[in-house]
Amino acid sequence: MIAPLLSARGVAMRFGRVAAVRDATLSIAPGESIGIVGESGSGKSTLARILAGLQPPSQGEVLFRGQPVYAGSIAYPGPLRRQVQMVFQDPYGSLNPRMTALAAVAEACRFHERCSAAEANIRSLDLLARMGIGPDDARKKPRLLSGGQRQRASVARALSASPALLIADEPTSAIDQSAQAQLLNLFHGLLGQGLSIILISHDLAVIRYLARRVHVMRDGEIVETGDTADVFDHPQHPYTQALIASIPGRRPKENRP
Amino acid sequence: MSLLDIADLTIGIPRGRATPLVIVENASLRLQPGEMLGLIGESGSGKTMLCRSLIGTLRRRGAAILSGRITLAGTDLAHTDEHAWRDIRGRRVGYVPQSALAGPNPVMTIAAQLREAILQGTPGTDVPARARELLDLVQIRRPERVLDQYPHQLSGGMRQRVMIACAIAGTPELLVADEPTTGLDVTVQAGIMQLLRDIRARLGTAIILVSHDLALVDDVCDRILVMHAGACVESVPANAAPRHPYTIALNRSRIELAEPGAPLLTIAGQPPSVGDWPPGCRFAARCSIAQPDCGLGPHPPLRGEAHANACLHPERAA
Numbered sequence: 001m002i003a004p005l006l007s008a009r010g011v012a013m014r015f016g017r018v019a020a021v022r023d024a025t026l027s028i029a030p031g032e033s034i035g036i037v038g039e040s041g042s043g044k045s046t047l048a049r050i051l052a053g054l055q056p057p058s059q060g061e062v063l064f065r066g067q068p069v070y071a072g073s074i075a076y077p078g079p080l081r082r083q084v085q086m087v088f089q090d091p092y093g094s095l096n097p098r099m100t101a102l103a104a105v106a107e108a109c110r111f112h113e114r115c116s117a118a119e120a121n122i123r124s125l126d127l128l129a130r131m132g133i134g135p136d137d138a139r140k141k142p143r144l145l146s147g148g149q150r151q152r153a154s155v156a157r158a159l160s161a162s163p164a165l166l167i168a169d170e171p172t173s174a175i176d177q178s179a180q181a182q183l184l185n186l187f188h189g190l191l192g193q194g195l196s197i198i199l200i201s202h203d204l205a206v207i208r209y210l211a212r213r214v215h216v217m218r219d220g221e222i223v224e225t226g227d228t229a230d231v232f233d234h235p236q237h238p239y240t241q242a243l244i245a246s247i248p249g250r251r252p253k254e255n256r257p
Numbered sequence: 258m259s260l261l262d263i264a265d266l267t268i269g270i271p272r273g274r275a276t277p278l279v280i281v282e283n284a285s286l287r288l289q290p291g292e293m294l295g296l297i298g299e300s301g302s303g304k305t306m307l308c309r310s311l312i313g314t315l316r317r318r319g320a321a322i323l324s325g326r327i328t329l330a331g332t333d334l335a336h337t338d339e340h341a342w343r344d345i346r347g348r349r350v351g352y353v354p355q356s357a358l359a360g361p362n363p364v365m366t367i368a369a370q371l372r373e374a375i376l377q378g379t380p381g382t383d384v385p386a387r388a389r390e391l392l393d394l395v396q397i398r399r400p401e402r403v404l405d406q407y408p409h410q411l412s413g414g415m416r417q418r419v420m421i422a423c424a425i426a427g428t429p430e431l432l433v434a435d436e437p438t439t440g441l442d443v444t445v446q447a448g449i450m451q452l453l454r455d456i457r458a459r460l461g462t463a464i465i466l467v468s469h470d471l472a473l474v475d476d477v478c479d480r481i482l483v484m485h486a487g488a489c490v491e492s493v494p495a496n497a498a499p500r501h502p503y504t505i506a507l508n509r510s511r512i513e514l515a516e517p518g519a520p521l522l523t524i525a526g527q528p529p530s531v532g533d534w535p536p537g538c539r540f541a542a543r544c545s546i547a548q549p550d551c552g553l554g555p556h557p558p559l560r561g562e563a564h565a566n567a568c569l570h571p572e573r574a575a
């Protein structure tokens with residue numbers, strides 16, 4: 001078996017009386033894609049932040065390339081840091097409204113690669129172009145870009161660190177259907193280039209398309225785990241069954257006049 | 258007779274002596290009583306502006322009706338002043354605004370919000386009794402508990418049910434719901450859709466459901482009106498095969514139909530922005546079957562009755 005890139009064992013997170021995550025165990029291999037699906041408040045984002053090194057868990061351990069992520073006071077020490085990048089649901093939150101898409105990506109490039117401003121610009125324009133954002137749009141501020149373009153710009157920014165693992169928290173929830181298809185294609189291409197992706201969504205159709213394995217969360221707990229196709233065709237947990245029944249296009253058509 | 262008749266409606270932003278900035282051009286749409294219509298299109302295609310013209314709130318976004326007609330069961334809505342709108346809004350047309358998060362007033366309890374909606378919708382009714390009845394209609398259990406709460410204490414789905422309760426307080430003939438479930442969970446979304454269908458069945462309300470999810474409206478609605486860059490490009494019965502190249506492409510980009518791992522078919526590029534529309538068909542730059550005449554003259558109008566299409570070359574589309 002290939003050594004996992006990232007693994008979490010018995011991870012739990014309490015916020016006061018709320019148990020946001022309980023006893024979560026999962027792992028992801030290099031180049032693999034896994035999905036985490038569940039309704040709002042089920043603990044997906046909390047788990048994602050723990051895996052990304054942004055939130056020390058109250059219990060359990062997270063290993064990246066076999067090394068503990070939370071050892072001592074900083075998560076992902078030294079060169080491991082840049083290998084895990086995160087994109088969020090609302091790209092407004094992660095893109096500075098006063099900076100053009102190009103400036104935002106170039107800033108990250110310079111931070112990660114310690115290259116000159118000119119080099120960073122060239123690299124960033126190339127990254128943005130790979131994300132389907134041409135030089136004209138690259139020079140626009142976030143509010144002038146469409147939701148899908150903003151989301152792809154924030155992926156470009158995350159990729160400027162040349163990460164091994166991308167954690168995407170509801171990246172398609174706020175964008176339209178055609179922008180969603182463009183973003184998923186892009187993720188698919190990145191998987192082909194060896195990137196690992198943890199995709200978080202409340203939409204099982206998105207997970208089914210991209211993730212090989214899926215973890216279904218409810219009330220902080222992983223209630224079902226398996227190959228996405230199996231879970232999709234033979235859901236065991238009633239909650240998973242409800243999720244699948246809720247996907248538009250799979251619902252029975254009744255109540256029509 | 259149609260309940261709602263929109264003909265050649267053009268909406269734009271007046272700019273003093275300069276020509277106005279056109280946002281929706283020559284939109285046409287007819288709705289039967291009790292019909293459920295899905296309105297879809299990419300972000301910025303003009304869906305919200307079209308909805309706002311039906312509740313008289315264009316002015317709040319700096320926009321106005323530039324030409325065309327809107328008739329709701331004999332009432333002219335295109336030339337209605339603010340005073341007259343007060344008798345229509347909430348009573349004849351109900352509105353559920355876009356975004357569950359922006360929804361209700363954060364500093365008013367649910368009881369206070371409902372009270373306001375009831376006084377506007379059906380003045381002179383017994384407010385507490387009607388409030389409970391409305392919460393019952395939107396299938397909120399234990400209404401007594403919800404009434405004293407503030408919006409932030411409710412889940413997104415519950416908040417949206419309250420917004421729908423407010424919108425139907427005056428038993429309107431037409432309910433306009435602008436992306437009522439965008440950003441909400443799929444299970445919650447399914448519940449809200451079922452609720453809209455129940456309301457239609459019980460009260461006979463005609464519903465316009467705005468969405469950018471073709472699969473969703475195809476599931477829930479009787480008919481779908483597709484907008485692209487400010488123009489209506491197709492009016493297609495639910496479950497019928499689309500005929501306009503844009504709708505065909507949208508339909509092909511649906512992930513729930515895709516083979517896992519196979520590349521998704523996407524629509525190249527972005528729609529042209531407002532103020533930057535090319536002559537002719539505004540889908541031409543993204544269309545795989547565009548012909549030289551597609552880029553000439555005004556945008557092609559919708560043609561046909563039950564299944565109307567604005568494409569100049571429907572025989573080539575497949």
Ligand SMILES: Nc1ncnc2c1ncn2[C@@H]1O[C@H](COP(=O)(O)OP(=O)(O)OP(=O)(O)O)[C@@H](O)[C@H]1O
Nearest residue numbers: 270280299300301302303304305306307318319531
């Ligand atoms: N006051 C304004 N001045 C200039 N342009 C405007 C103004 N108000 C709206 N627009 C533009 O009009 C177009 C249509 O806006 P509208 O809100 O109707 O889109 P929409 O289809 O509802 O999109 P979404 O799916 O994002 O809600 C957009 O391109 C928007 O930027």
Ligand SMILES: Nc1ncnc2c1ncn2[C@@H]1O[C@H](COP(=O)(O)OP(=O)(O)O)[C@@H](O)[C@H]1O
Nearest residue numbers: 015018020038039040041042043044045046047
């Ligand atoms: N910083 C925090 N403080 C207190 N409670 C929190 C915090 N972050 C998350 N929670 C709670 O933990 C639970 C899981 O939240 P979250 O991980 O955001 O869920 P999801 O991403 O699945 O919607 C929720 O009940 C949420 O309110």
Ligand code: SF4
Nearest residue numbers: 538541544551568569
């Ligand atoms: S009118 Fe021409 S450009 Fe427009 S959709 Fe039809 S074929 Fe394509």
Ligand SMILES: [Mg+2]
Nearest residue numbers: 044045169170
């Ligand atoms: Mg979340």
Ligand SMILES: [Mg+2]
Nearest residue numbers: 304305355435
């Ligand atoms: Mg809108």
